[in-house]
Amino acid sequence: MTITEMQNTATQILVHLKNRRLKQAIDALRSWLQDVHLLEYVDSVDELENNYRLMLQYAVDGVNDPQRELVYHNLVKKAFLLTDTIREELFTKFSSGYDYSQIRYYRSQLRSLRAIVHSLEEQSTNKVVAFLIEEGLNQQSNRKEQIALHEQTRLEMFRSLWLIQEVDADSFKLLLASDTIDPVDKSFAISALTLNLVRQFNAERIGLLADACVHKQPEVRLRALVGLALTLAIYNARLPFYDGIRQRLALLSDDPKFAKALVTIIIQFARTSETDKISQKMQQEILPEMMKLAPQVKDKIDFDSMTSAEEWEDKNPEWQDLIEKSGVGDKLREMSELQLEGADVYMNTFAQLKHYPFFNELPNWFLPFDTGHSTVVDLFTENNQLMPLLLNNAYLCNSDKYSLAISMKQIAESQRKSMMQAFKLEAEQIDELKKSDLNIESETYERQVSNQYIQDLYRFFKLFAYRNDFMPVFNWALRFHSCWFFDMLDLSEEQQLQIAEYYFAKGYYGEAFSLFEKLSKSDVDAGLFQKMGYCRQQTGDFAQALEYYLRAEALLPEQLWLTRKIAFCNKMLRNYDEALDYYKRAEVLDPENRNIQLQIGHLFVQEKRYAEALNYYFKVELATSTPKVWRAIAWCSFLSGKFRQAENYYAKMIEQNPSKLDYLNAGHVAWAQQKRNDALQLYAKSVQLFRQDDDDFYKAFDQDVPQLLSSGVSKEEIPLMMDKLRYMI
DSSP states (O other), rough: HHHHHHHHHHHHHHHHTTTTTHHHHHHHHHHHHHTTOOOGGGGHHHHHOOOOOOOOHHHHOOOTOOOOOOHHHHHHHHHHHEEEEEEHHHHHOOOOHHHHHHHHTTTTTTOOOHHHHHHHTTTHHHHHHHHHHHHHHOOOHHHHHHHHHHHHHHHHHHHHHHHHHSSSHHHHHHHHOHHHHHOOHHHHHHHHHHHHHHHHHHHHHHHHHHTTTTTTTTTHHHHHHHHHHHHHTTTTTGGGGGGHHHHHHHHHHSSSSHHHHHHHHHHHHHHGGGHHHHHHHHHHHHIIHHHHHHHHHHHOOOOOHHHHHTTTOOOOHHHHHHHHHHHHHHHHHHHHHHHTOOOOOOOHHHHHGOOOGGGSSGGGGGOOTTSSSSHHHHHHHHHHHHHHHHHTTTTTHHHHHHHHHHHHHSHHHHHHHHHHHHHHHHHHHHEEEEEEEOOOOOHHHHHHHHHHHHHHHHHHHHSSTGGGSOGGGGGGTTTTGGGHHHHHHHHHHHHHHHHHHHHTTTTTTHHHHOOOHHHHHTTOEEEEEHHHHHHOOOOOOOTHHHHHHHHHHHSOOSSSHHHHHHHHHHHHHTHHHHHHHHHHHHHHHHHHHHHHHHHHHHHHHHHTTTHHHHHHHEEEHOOOOHHHHHHHHHHHHTTTTTTHHHHHHHHHHHHHHHHHHHHHHHHHHHHTTTTTHHHHHOOOOOOOHHHTTTOHHHHHHHHTTTHHHTTTTOHHHHHHHHHHHHOOO
């Protein structure tokens, strides 16, 4: 059995269990054990099946057992545990995945977690400093030895918690409770435990994360909360069988701060879904435009004066003018505003700086930024100005701070100062934006911690060399609201609305709708129904969109936006009479709106009421004579048999910027007037434009054949004209 077949078998068993098909799960387990020759687990399967048979017999016999559901849950949990255990054993033996190769390599080398915790306490910063002072050994070489020893122990702790199957819960609690162990080490331990849980479910370890969610140190507490949310989302389907987890969550949710922090984290996870879009925008729009500007800027800027220290604060107004005229200014401001919201605008930049040896070690991707780390400590010793710039930068995650610090070590001092100055200027610009917009609140420290950590996770799962060997956890970034634990938290309507509004603002309409729908059950609100209708409209469900728009209209009649949306949905559903009625209502509410009048004209065309359609089109033309209006008049004139009028309007369009369809339709008009040569010339030009768009002229032509026949063109003549056209082109 291949490793893929093993994974598929385990997945199928888990699906059976999630869907309460315990008998099928037991059968699949038994068959699996025979296939992989792990007969030592057969007795466990037999015991599980015998207990289940006994429970079933009691149920069939009508025995009233108030504990039956609890017994069933325990049996399902045992089946989950068996499946996980068998899978883990097989993968540890046979998988070539990165984590399992690390398990095989380190499992005999790692000390017990209790011994590692003891070492960390001995190596704590305060004790090391006291030892060096006492012994008079504060020379550089001894300092580096102490740092290296601590880092080695720290890595051993991470690997122990990440790779060992049986985590020592008591030692983990001692680690977090210790007053001497560095918060960096405690936060690091939380990440290791989270990575362990991503690989394999364990209720006790989830409990350890839950306990850490009330830790006094925010760095530890928020990492634990991020890990807990992620773990609960990954194992959502099996959680209802674990009463202990439900009870622990209920206790946590009694604290308003816990719920508030979790809402923030859910939104921050959702925000990662924007990261690829932002990176793409930087790569495809902003950077190319800046490159185009470079020669112009070079001509207008004295670079020597720019690099002098006293000139750093002054910006060349001509340079700024060039940026504004190019449109790049607006895009850069958009990036700055996204950055203020907490969006990950640096992913594209720092993705290129993850190839240093530091990032070859998996644990380092999760390491909180530590200025005392051997990789960067020399940099901060040499230049203390850098320390506050990195430590206080709320927009760089820990991983990116390491990338920046390491890259700075490898460049000349003059370039280093320039980079520092650039970051200083950017920080000042962000501060200025905060001051100029009273609606933008500065992020609290705790929001910064969780946001930076989520960005650290994102970098690992998207950029690590062996990322494909790990579960793609960010697939759950937009699913938290639909998870079992979300309902368990009993969030307030305001908190749920906060998440829904974020989804809605970012265009995640399916996710927004599910939350709006939940909220609408307890709140009859026109605004809510409007947004629900809009969500359904944007996902193409016009029937349901119309249903919610009509519910909103009952509460908020004669509202222009809503009236137009009802008209639009009716039009998309081909309810042309209803659409026409609502567009006319909209016209009453906004009589000068030419687009509404244009839509009314289009609907008259659909109903073949061409004279009325033309009346509306001419009304629009009087107010705004554009090719868009001419096109509608020309086509309607053709359909109504007013060929000369249609010809005149197509001629006006062809004089300006004709489209492939303008030439095609003008050809129809010429042919209807027996001007076959003119028609062929117009068709030939249309064919050229269709080819440029890699589109099919003849498919478009065939769609118009009914209109050609209605205009008097002979059916027998059509294939002849098309063959003549093929010879011409």
